[in-house]
Amino acid sequence: MSKPKVLSTRPLFPEARKILDANCxxxxxxxxxxxxxxxxxxxxxxxxxxxxxxEKVNQELLDAAPNLRVAATVSVGYDNIDVEACTRRKVVATxxxxxxxxxxxxFAWTLIMxxxxxxxxxxxxxxxxxxPGWDLDQLIGGDIWGKTLGxxxxxxxxxxxxxxxxxxxxxxxxxxxVRAPAEVEKELHAEFVDRDTLFRQADFVSVHVPLMPExxxxxSKENLWKMKPTAYLVNTSRGPVVxxxxxxxxxxxxxxxxxxxxxxxxxxxxxxxxxxxxDVILTPHIASASIDTRTKMAVMAANNVVAFFEGRRPPNAIxxxxxxxx
Numbered sequence: 001m002s003k004p005k006v007l008s009t010r011p012l013f014p015e016a017r018k019i020l021d022a023n024c025x026x027x028x029x030x031x032x033x034x035x036x037x038x039x040x041x042x043x044x045x046x047x048x049x050x051x052x053x054x055e056k057v058n059q060e061l062l063d064a065a066p067n068l069r070v071a072a073t074v075s076v077g078y079d080n081i082d083v084e085a086c087t088r089r090k091v092v093a094t095x096x097x098x099x100x101x102x103x104x105x106x107f108a109w110t111l112i113m114x115x116x117x118x119x120x121x122x123x124x125x126x127x128x129x130x131x132p133g134w135d136l137d138q139l140i141g142g143d144i145w146g147k148t149l150g151x152x153x154x155x156x157x158x159x160x161x162x163x164x165x166x167x168x169x170x171x172x173x174x175x176x177x178v179r180a181p182a183e184v185e186k187e188l189h190a191e192f193v194d195r196d197t198l199f200r201q202a203d204f205v206s207v208h209v210p211l212m213p214e215x216x217x218x219x220s221k222e223n224l225w226k227m228k229p230t231a232y233l234v235n236t237s238r239g240p241v242v243x244x245x246x247x248x249x250x251x252x253x254x255x256x257x258x259x260x261x262x263x264x265x266x267x268x269x270x271x272x273x274x275x276x277x278x279d280v281i282l283t284p285h286i287a288s289a290s291i292d293t294r295t296k297m298a299v300m301a302a303n304n305v306v307a308f309f310e311g312r313r314p315p316n317a318i319x320x321x322x323x324x325x326x
Contacts, residue, residue, distance in 0.1 A: 002026050002049055002152055003023065003027070003154040004025065004047040004069075004309045005024070005025045005027075005041040005046050005047050005048070005067075006020065006025065006026045006027070006043060006046060006048035006050065006305060007026075007027050007029065007032060007042050007043055007048070007049050007050070008022040008027070008028050008049075008050040008051075009029050009039065009049075009052060009055055009326065010028070010029065010050075010051065010052065010074075011028045011029075011030050012028065012050070013294070013295045013298045013299075013301070015295055015298070015299050016213075016298035016299045016301065016302040017294070017302075018243060019299065019302040019303060019306060020050075020302050020305070020306070023070070023289050023303065023306045023307050023309065023310075024048065024306070024309070025280075027042065027046075029042060033180050034054075034055070034137070038164065039061070039083060040056065040060070040064040041064075041303050043061060043064055043065040043068065044064055044065055044066055045067060046067065046068060046097075047067050047068060047069045047070070047188075047309075048068070048069060048070045048071075048072070048308070048309065049065070049070070049072065050069060050072045050073075050074065050302070050305060051069045051072070051073055051074070051080070052073065052074055052075065052080075053073065053075045053077060053079070053080045054080070054267075055073075055080060056080050056081075056082075056110065057071045057073070057080060057081045057082060057083060057086065057091075057093070058081075058082045059082060059085045059165065062085055062086070062089045062091065067154070068089070068091050069090075069091060069092065069309075070091065070092045070093075070094065070303050070304070070305055070307065070308040070309070071086060071091055071092070071094070072093075072094045072095075072096075072301040072302075072304045072314075073093070073094070073095050073096070073097060073301070074096055074297050074298055074300075074301045074311060075096060075297070076096060076097045076098075076100060076314045077095070077210060077211060077238060078093065078095045078318060079146045079210075079211045079238065081093045083254050083317070083318055083319050084241060085312065086319060087323065090323055092308055092314060092318075092319060092320055092323060093317070093318045093319050094149070094301070094304035094305075094308075094314045094315075094316045094317050095316055095318060096296075096297040096300040096304075096316060097299055098156065099154075099293060099296040099297055099300060100162050100287075100288035100293045100296075100297060101156040101157050102160055103287070103288050103289075103290050103292075103293040104157050104160070104165075104287040104288050105157050105160030105161045105163075105164060105264065106235055107236060107286070107287040107288075108157070108161050108206050108208075108234055108236045108287065109161065109164050109233045111236065111260035111262065111281060111283070112144065112149075112204055112206065112234055112260070113144060113282050114125070114260060114281055115232050115234065115258045115259065115318065116142045116143070116144050116204065116232055116257075117139050117141045117142075117144075117258040118139045118140075118141040120281050121139055121278050122139050125139075127134065131232045132176045136161060142203065142230060142232065142257060144168050144170070144204070145169055145170075146167050146169050146184050146200040147168075147170055147171070147203035147204065147206075148170065148172075148201055148202050148203045149161075149162070149165045149170045149171070149172050149173070149202060149203070149204050149206065150172040150173045150174070150175070150198040150199070150201065150202025150204065150206070151172065151174040151175075151190075151198075151206050151208060151236065152174075152175055152176075152195070152198065152205065152206070152207045152209055152218070153175075153176055153207065153208035153209035153210070154175075154176040154180050154206060154208070155192070155208060157174075157182075157208045158174065158176070158206075158292075159184065159188060159190075161206050161208065162188040162189075162241050163188055163314055164240070166188070166189060168216035171191070172188060172189055172190040172191065172196070173190070173191050173198050173201060173202060174191070174192060174193070174198070175192070175193055175194060175195045175197075175198045176192075176207045176269070179192050179290070180192070181223070182291065186301050191231035195223070196226065199223050199224075199226040199227050200226050200227070200228075202228075202231060203228065203230065203232070204225060204231065204234065205227065205232070205233050206234045206235075206236070207219065207233070207234065207235040207236070207241055207242070208236070208237050209238075209239035209245065209265075209316075210237070210238065211235050211237070211240055211241060211242060212293045215238075215241050216240050216241065217240065217241070217242070217243040218241050218242075219233065219235070219241060219243060219247065220243050220245070220246055220274060221243065221244040221246035221249065221250070222252040224246055224255055224256060225245060225255055227250075227255065227256045228234075229254055229256065230254060230257050231256050232256065232258045232259065232260070233247070233256060233258075233259040233260070234259070234260045234261075235259075235260070235261050235262065235263060236262045236263065237263065238263055238322060239263040239265045239266070239267055240265050240266040242261065242265060243265070244261075244264070244265045244270065244271035244273075244310050245271055247259055247271065247274070248271055248277070251274075251277060251279055251280065252273075257279065258279040258280065259279070259280050259281075260280070260281040260282075260283070261274075261280070261281070261283070262280055262283045262284075262285055262286060262287045263285055263287075264282075264285075264311045268281050268284070268287065299309045300316060301314065304316050304317070
């Protein structure tokens with residue numbers, strides 16, 4: 001019996017390759033750049049696809065790959081996948097939730113501390129060779145201990161950020177479309193508030209919402225203007241959640257003290273007005289970038305694909321119910 005033909009847009013890690021090599025006729029696309037036209041050419045004739053957020057699984061790709069049966073994105077978010085189009089074409093879409101929650105929560109805290117205490121500015125000053133020595137008012141930042149943390153989106157990652165905040169004796173506010181159970185609020189000492197209250201009261205706002213029409217530009221000029229002039233914004237969710245032009249304007253007008261972004265509105269580019277600013281930290285979408293976590297993500301995607309071709313429901317199927325899978 002022939003093995004299903006699968007395209008992986010990345011070479012992946014050895015643990016994931018071992019699974020795929022044993023079960024699929026797999027092509028790994030190894031290249032410094034991946035033009036869209038070449039992706040469509042390589043996907044033609046394939047029954048399975050493993051991709052990243054940077055590759056759109058839309059009607060165009062489905063038309064180019066009429067034999068496609070399963071598309072697995074190596075990410076929690078799946079805004080790169082047109083789920084409705086996949087369902088119409090009877091293509092199962094999968095993602096990789098859960099395994100990166102703690103790593104991403106850790107990194108959100110990395111950014112909270114780095115922007116609050118102006119770590120990147122200090123590092124750059126030392127490397128420039130121009131630091132004159134200690135003085136009383138150099139690189140004065142914002143305290144974290146005992147301050148108020150506002151968490152937008154209280155899913156697994158948002159709750160992980162709240163759990164870590166307890167070690168800093170912080171007041172924790174959160175806002176979400178669905179209120180968390182009372183026992184979760186009690187465990188995490190978290191207070192449910194509306195967004196307006198969160199923006200106005202938080203010293204640090206950490207964003208953990210999925211990208212949906214209602215969350216696009218959630219961090220708008222209107223909401224940024226509500227924040228304290230001493231407050232900081234941190235985004236490790238999805239880039240288009242932040243209106244970067246509005247953020248640059250808010251920083252220029254000293255409406256907030258600083259921002260740290262790991263994701264961007266038009267990746268891989270950040271808004272040019274943010275680039276020269278010392279009150280902004282910009283990191284290249286690395287919140288989940290630990291060896292253990294990225295390996296687990298790749299393995300999960302591989303297992304999703306193999307499960308489908310073995311006639312089982314992929315563990316992380318997004319649209320399996322619509323396809324009648326058990």
